[in-house]
Amino acid sequence: MYELGVVHRNIQRTEAAIADALGKFGSATVHEAMGRVGLMATYMRPIYAGAQVSGTAVTVLLHPGDNWMMHVVAEQIRPGDIVVAAITAPCTDGYFGDLLATSFKARGARALVIDAGVRDVKTLTEMQFPVWSKAISSKGTIKATIGSVNVPVVCADALVHPGDVIVADDDGVVCVPRAMAQRTLDAAAAREANEGEKRQKLASGVLGLDMYKMREPLEKAGLRYID
Amino acid sequence: MYELGVVHRNIQRTEAAIADALGKFGSATVHEAMGRVGLMATYMRPIYAGAQVSGTAVTVLLHPGDNWMMHVVAEQIRPGDIVVAAITAPCTDGYFGDLLATSFKARGARALVIDAGVRDVKTLTEMQFPVWSKAISSKGTIKATIGSVNVPVVCADALVHPGDVIVADDDGVVCVPRAMAQRTLDAAAAREANEGEKRQKLASGVLGLDMYKMREPLEKAGLRYID
Amino acid sequence: MYELGVVHRNIQRTEAAIADALGKFGSATVHEAMGRVGLMATYMRPIYAGAQVSGTAVTVLLHPGDNWMMHVVAEQIRPGDIVVAAITAPCTDGYFGDLLATSFKARGARALVIDAGVRDVKTLTEMQFPVWSKAISSKGTIKATIGSVNVPVVCADALVHPGDVIVADDDGVVCVPRAMAQRTLDAAAAREANEGEKRQKLASGVLGLDMYKMREPLEKAGLRYID
Amino acid sequence: MYELGVVHRNIQRTEAAIADALGKFGSATVHEAMGRVGLMATYMRPIYAGAQVSGTAVTVLLHPGDNWMMHVVAEQIRPGDIVVAAITAPCTDGYFGDLLATSFKARGARALVIDAGVRDVKTLTEMQFPVWSKAISSKGTIKATIGSVNVPVVCADALVHPGDVIVADDDGVVCVPRAMAQRTLDAAAAREANEGEKRQKLASGVLGLDMYKMREPLEKAGLRYID
């Protein structure tokens, strides 16, 4: 790890069917299904509302104010991938705009997740190329220092290995390690199986207190009602 | 105050007609009418633009990362209420999602105001169930520790008693104490009475300097014009 | 500088044709064309998405929680201006709402850029009067202390002189000094001249690595590929 | 509540013996003894390390950038009091310096707790007049708008009534409501009673796992050891 100046060309991607299936559940369900780990910091926000995607991670490690490696990672993108960009120190510069988005899209990328800034958000919205970022910034970057592609990275508090599954929507971004992907998918499916029934009950006025049988444990925990 | 493990079932709600009428003025006018107090911190943002609501507060005090009491407060909701959720320490976890929203809505709640995170925002937006929160987060919560319902709470810098009026819109969230509700309503109405006329004058090019007769006090305060 | 209590009535505005032309390029291109300076802090966000404007700056320096000078600056607005409001200490209060917007618009202002809060954002959105601000807040302000109009100000990290050009869009806000406006316009035009061609190439799958001939310098910098 | 322009001269202070005794336990123990409520935000920091005080609260509500009421509250201070200053909107200005500290000290105040800024910290340190504040700032304030003295205030997330007990040290600031003071004192004393013995055991190498008999509940919760 911390290999600088290295591009790994061969990575083991999570099976596409699994990566795609995870996306349908959304980040909240997937995060629960994982045991409540793997979530990126809540400052990671989508540049427009409504996008919900999943894909396999290709990672890139960049230096503050330097987006040179974005062009290097572009070559490593395969259809179905999501680029995850980490920076070696906090930075809000706009590393990514409409030209790079055009290139990423042409390579088959589904989204960008970047722990820094992005620009040309109006055009990116028109292109419907979703980005989750820490900031929106007009500030451009230089191309002076090399970083790495497809090494493990820490992006917005989450550890991401190349080939992991990224699930992102309006609620945030989750990373599912490749080795946990199948089992997380199963757990997510199990969670959702009876959600429809629950929703119907709650909509009819049944209380969670009764549906989940919470009255007794609450009383045991000492809850008192006062009239 | 600071009663832990207590649910007050009988609270004195502000009269519905007053609570409803306050909502029409919006948070900025109501906040002015109160003498510029009672405003929640500006980090409280709506999950979607355009919602404008008012209602009577039912309050819930929760612990960080624990949403057990959300189910307890659900039972205390009456039509026209807004749930105000405070946490005993800073937390951005997603305490509330589409299932709880379904339940709250079925009970007659008009909105949730929470000094923490919320999730399933896409679904909440489709349901048109408005939420004002500090964060959006996929992170779920546990159900291990009891808090309280319908005790006074500090939510995002504002003190809220059960039965107070909450007014929330794109500009923010204001709490009007029950004892001040009628007088605040009167003051708000008085404020707005001549706004239409003012707006027309300003639109026609009349300056606030003249309309509000500010030139003399400004000169007295020492303002100098330089050509 | 730091003249308090002064209103400069005669300022040298950048030529309207130049100010207007700069707006078409957007803040990111203009910022690059300036050599990556002049950008306001990324916390300056538009109250609604999609606005893209440029204009000549009239500046106002206000005190925390006091918007008296907003009425003074209104008189100095000419068609094509953008008001740039700076505060002498950090403040999130709502200095500006629909009445002032009506007045500013009637005077010909195109936008407000304020390093503080704004309110009535729903109405401002309906009026399509764009504002870039640090916060949205219902909190009103008093009218007790005089500041200055059309003095140099520091607004959200950027130095703005009256008559400079402001370019603002979804990516942020840039200030172009009057003396640099023509040359920045030329540089921006040059930058964009061949963007269309580049975009087409990238869309067809050509990599930036090849288009920008980066492979050799990357290799020289030590980049290694591992299979 | 939210009375503006009011000074309450007669408040019910917690008994001095209780207020003093609570201070000896420090904020962490007192906070635990209260059931983990009443703590101010962690951004409240002492201007110098090592101070540990308690006292009865006299409260003051001020407006952003305006310290007029600091002179009003000074008259209401009695020996053993701690002044708790809240602001109606976020502000970092320096409301308090060496002259006011001289006055407060002469009146018998033990400390200032302020949800804003303070200045002259070098002199205050030499005077050994402790202050817990959100910021340190040279910025002075005006005297234009009246607030209130001895009304309930929200200070750094905590609700403080006049006469409550404030306990402050390097770990933070806690407010103990008057009605809970005796029982909190008892609980704090009970907590500390066997701390010495525990400390000795732990120092000798006994593990908390054994001392608190945690091994069984941890195993029940599913904890697995892997060699």
Next chain:
Amino acid sequence: MYELGVVHRNIQRTEAAIADALGKFGSATVHEAMGRVGLMATYMRPIYAGAQVSGTAVTVLLHPGDNWMMHVVAEQIRPGDIVVAAITAPCTDGYFGDLLATSFKARGARALVIDAGVRDVKTLTEMQFPVWSKAISSKGTIKATIGSVNVPVVCADALVHPGDVIVADDDGVVCVPRAMAQRTLDAAAAREANEGEKRQKLASGVLGLDMYKMREPLEKAGLRYID
């Protein structure tokens, strides 16, 4: 302004006697004497307590993560100067450590004021070379892009021209423009002239309410006392 790649060798420094005299008053008094402008953001903190300095500004504009120009500015330092370092985008990297401090000190610099990070703070403290900074960070910087020396810069919200006076102490950092230096010094001296007498009165228990004759204006403003 915004000249990039330029070093101004000849700047007009404020007279040394004035710069030195201002330092004796400290940042709070000087800031008041200026009319409450010119203060840097409160996030600018000294790396150790107790330092109080003043001097003439030599300025340097750097790029994020790049400290090359620190070596360029070193040559422009004259005895009695304070280096003011601004960055073109937010950055917390450690631009400055013990080697540069040794060089700056040898050139006669009294302090560094930097809107970014600093490192080797233990050694700097031992050397008693004071630094006011936004952050402390081990992160080093590269030397790839040129900036400017002795151009006007915006540092932590304050506009600083080369030759201005910097006054820094535990309360913060103020910049006094050269043209205002003499008059600010006079105003500061006037402010302090009768502070000793005031302090003595307050120490003896006289209230500010009486000393400043505030009772009448407070009553006029509507302040009411309740027993």
Next chain:
Amino acid sequence: MYELGVVHRNIQRTEAAIADALGKFGSATVHEAMGRVGLMATYMRPIYAGAQVSGTAVTVLLHPGDNWMMHVVAEQIRPGDIVVAAITAPCTDGYFGDLLATSFKARGARALVIDAGVRDVKTLTEMQFPVWSKAISSKGTIKATIGSVNVPVVCADALVHPGDVIVADDDGVVCVPRAMAQRTLDAAAAREANEGEKRQKLASGVLGLDMYKMREPLEKAGLRYID
């Protein structure tokens, strides 16, 4: 990775001689020697100034507001270790106080690095048990949910594996992966070898411009001097 409910008892620690030797260089030199990676966020601050330590990491993953696993990790500490505590979501609660410090110290721990809060800082300072933390907070924690010990964790933006070397001082905290420890030590030693000579030169007035032969590259980069 992300094993929840697991305690790894056998970890491969970096050789003690290497871990100890790295500490002598301090975090800035070590961070440079690693190629400028591995640094924790700058919000991680020591609770008292002057501590400089290194040691082998034992890691613990905790839930927000829950310090149960702190007792579990205590048993895994061996002399020379530093405990690195990560939380699954942002939290400022005080997870650690004087009792746990007594236990950790008895087990041979040299320090705690925690991405959350700590309390009893006065006692910890007297004990000279150093802690680097995100916050200081009186707020206690519960013991309800199990996490993990000696799994890889993300702590304050840095990835830490059990057995890695932690170097911490007033400048911050760096994690050196076990596999890089020897080579980082060599690089750090090489960096410092000629620092003494450099320091002497700079102290005598030689400029970095000359010592590092920067004049020519600066000129090539376009730097212009103006008299």
